[in-house]
Amino acid sequence: MGRNPKEEKFFQGLQQEVLDFFELNDYRSYSLNQIHKAFAIRDRKTKEIYGDVLNRLASDGRLIRQEDGNFRFDNESFVVEGRVDHVNSRFAFVVVEGEGKDIWVATADLNNAKDGDRVRVQARKPSEKKKNDRPEGEVIEILERGSTDVVGVIQVTPHYAFLIPDSKKIYEDIYVPRTEVMGANHLDKVIVEVTRWGSPGKKAEGRVIKVLGKAGENETEMHSILAEFGLPYEFPADVEYMAESINTSIPKEEIKKRRDMRKVLSFTIDPIDAKDFDDALSYEVLKNGNVEIGVHIADVSHYVKPGSLLDQEAYKRATSVYLVDRVVPMLPEKLSNGLCSLRPNEDKLTFSAVFEFDTNGVILKEWFGRTVIHSDRRFAYEQAQELIEHTGEVTDSYEPIIKALNQLAHKLRDARFAHGSVNFETAEVRFELDAAGKPIAVHPRVRKDAHKLIEEFMLLANKRVATYVHDLKKTDPRNTMVYRVHEAPDPEKLRVFSTFAKKFGYQVTTEPKQVSKSFNALMESIEGKGEEHVLQSLAVRTMSKARYSTDAIGHFGLAFPFYSHFTSPIRRYPDVMTHRLLQHYLDGGASPERAPLEIQCKHSSDREKLAADAERASIKYKQVEYMSLHEPQIFDGIITGVTEFGLFVEIGDTSCEGLVRMVDLNDDFYDLDKDNYRIVGKSNGRVFTFGDAVKVKVRDTNLAKRTIDLEMVGMRGAGAYANNRSRKRDMPRGARSSKVIPRGKRRR
Known part of the structure; x- marks a missing residue:
């Protein structure tokens, strides 16, 4: 009983x-x-x-x-808690909270736990005989379900329906009684609430709670991506009402409390389609010949008061979400694109970091505080870049100012790299969409001096604000602050990467104090070479993920001992937290309790990850959609991943990635050589490895799963195809593995 x-x-x-x-x-x-x-x-x-x-x-x-x-x-056994990451149908990892290693769990041992659930795991230390030092375990208790809402395509029959989930981490359909489809039509995209979780031999059961629309339509798919990651796409009515009720005028009494910089030349530089202008720069030559440069940031904290409905909604979201065709803002449009946006020819309330530089680019003075500015002009990056590159007669009065700022940005950048900052340039793409949202072209995003100019001054402001607060108190415990932190690479990942780079003839040190210098030397050496993308992608994967914390542990990638996020409060909640703390200390306030702020930091980091996952999903969807329109074409590609089931290939400048399945390599039987990151033909000895240039064509596209199947061109009778590595080689039979280089994107 x-x-x-x-x-x-x-x-x-x-x-x-x-x-x-x-x-x-x-x-x-x-x-x-x-x-x-x-x-x-x-x-x-x-x-x-x-x-x-x-x-x-x-x-x-x-x-x-x-x-x-x-x-x-059993001293070889232990119990831990963590979140389920169901990476494929055969097994999952339980991501352990804290310092412990993730636990490998066979799907059969999940005991009905699903992706995203918080669970308790009975785990055992790995055997000394095993090469892999990852512990294995079994879920013994489900502590908290990650989500009960699942997005997917519904298939409706006369007697019942079932949902095929969009998520690649849910491997079973969900049964929906015919009476619970809420008017959804066959093949509609819907959100289903799970009402009963499945058990061995029995499907989970649910009911439709929202019909998103017809699968394949742009609006439906973007909304389904947001829903898949639990991200909202509209504001509650009471939040919108509160935003609309804010007074748009700036009282004279408020201006008197601030440093009035409206007469100082100021301007913004942003993407051409931007509407939310977080930041502006001001430029003034002082009487002593030095230059005063202001980094002016929208004063969101003036309008969004702690505990208000606006604040609660902003904290809940924690970040704006940038999909291919839209921005889902953290703040209602009245604030994000209106009151707080530093639009030209309007007085705006700002929070500023003002620096006095000498002629050598050395900071002599700095000042932080609330200001009021008047932006004189709005530049798109392309317009600012034209002024930087212009060599003829000066016809724009802003040209010498932009060029002077660019020269100073170069000095700041050079000093940062000399001090150990890691020089990673991640590949990004932008899409041209037609009126229906269909992609008609894909282009690589090119970062030029205008982008880097803004980046350097934002990095400077973030660094100096964090340093200022940390140094206000000279003894421990220091004043509580919200930091953007980034740990050094995991030693094991670094060792694996060093071994891999050596196969291409490059040396990467594992000595902690020399890692950044070694990485920068590698990035410089591989620039423009065939292996550039592969090595750069894997190098990024060795890095820890940046996150928010009240612990001042520094930022490895930037080589800053203290770093915060201060410059984007319209789209990041931690920046709002930073503004509030900075003003609190400027007013002489005592350090607040750390624990509640640490909880907010953790929440913001988690929401940032969800937003980044949704952004990648929208990009992947548009890439698959774009490639579905180009199936007959032959493309040049580069192998970016090797698995037991095939090769991942990235196609040219589009960065679209597809899979050449092992079963479709029909000229031979291929084995995975995991240790050498390659596959080798058993009979002909043909080798496919990272960085190889190949020719492929689209075999199939699956928009629902956001996947592209490719096939090699000319496999039969092609002779020494691939990269002239068709001679026979001895190959150790490596253990089977999942993809060696999963793609990712690191944010500072």
Whole structure:
């Protein structure tokens, strides 16, 4: 007979007490009677309960039952909590909270846990005989479901319906009773709420709670991507109402509280289609010959008060989301594109970092505080770049100013790299869309001096604000601050990357103090070469993910001991937090408690990841859609990944990535050589490896799954195709693996 929840909770408490006892005495074993004595148990009923506890712990693998009937602690076993990352249909990883290693869990051992669930795992330390040092385990308890809402395509029959999930991490369809389809038509995109989770041999069951529209239509697909990652695409009515009710005029009393910089020449430089202008630069030559440059940031915290409906919604979202065809803002449009946007020819309230530079580019003075500015002009990056590159007679009064700022930005950039900043340039693309949202062209985004100019002054402001707050108090504990932190690379990932780079003839040191210098030397060496993309992608993968924290542990990638996010409060909630803290300290306030802010930092980091995943999903969708219109063509590509089931190939400047399946390499049987990042033909010895230039054509596209299947051109009778590596080679039979270089994007 089962226990009620109260009894089960009491029983689990006894389990933990007994387990703690054994862990403290892991050098010896105990009989049931010895446990009774140790816990001073005399009555029969309690003895039976403790017997049940020991049996449960033994059956769960948390204690070992010896041949003599005694029990002992399994010091090779441990219990951890984490989130399920169901990477493929055969297995998942449980991502452990804190410092522990992720746990490998076979799908059969998930015990009905799904991707995103928080679970408790019984794990065992890896055997010394295994090369992989990752522990393996089994889910013993589901602590919290990640989400009950699933997005996908519904298939409707006369008697029932079922949902095919969009998520690549959900591997089973969801049964929907015919009475619960909410008017959805066959092959519509819908959101289904799971009402009963599945069990072995039985599907999960749910009901349609929202019909998104016809699958394949642009609006439907973008909304489905947002829904898939739990991101909103509209504001609650009360939040919109509160935004609309804000007074747009700037009272004279407010201006008197601020440094008035409206007469100082100011301007913005942003993407040509931008509407939310977070930042502006001001430029003024001082009487002493030095230059004063202001980095002016929209004063969102003036309008968004702590605890207000606007603040609650901004915190909930934590970031704006940038899809291919739209921005889903953190703040309502009245604020993001209106009141807070530093539009030209309008007085605006700002929070500023103002620096005085000498003629050598050295900062002599700095000032932080609230200001009011008047932007004189708005530049697109392309317009600013034209002024930087212009060599003829000066016809635009802003040209010498932009050029002077560019020269100073170069000095700041050179100093940053000399100090150890890592020079990564990640490949990005932009799409040309027609009126229906269909992609008609894909172009690589090119970062020129105008982009780097703005980047350097934003980095400077972020760094100096963080340093200012940290140094306000000279002893520990320092003032609480929101930092953007970035740990050094994981030593094991670094070792693997160093080994791989060596195969191309490059040396990458694993010495911690020399890593950034070594990476920069590598990036310079591979520029323009065939292996550039592959090595750069894998180098980025060795890096830790930047995140928000109240711990001032520094930013490895930028080589800054203190770094914050101050420059984009319209689209990032941590910047709003930074503004509030900075003003609090400027007003002489004491350091607030750290714990609540750390929770907000963790929330913001999690939301940032979701937004980045949604952005990548929208890009991938448009890439697949674009390639579906070009199936007959032959493309030049580069191999960017090697797996047991095929080769990932990136196509030219479009950065569209597809899979050449192993079964479609029809000139031979190929084996994976995992250790050497390649596949090798058993009979002809042909080798395909990272960085190889190949020719491919589109075999199939699947918009629902956002995948592209490719095939090699001219496989049969092509002779020494690929990269002239067709001679026979001995090949160690490597262990099978998942993709070696998953693509990713790092944000500073």
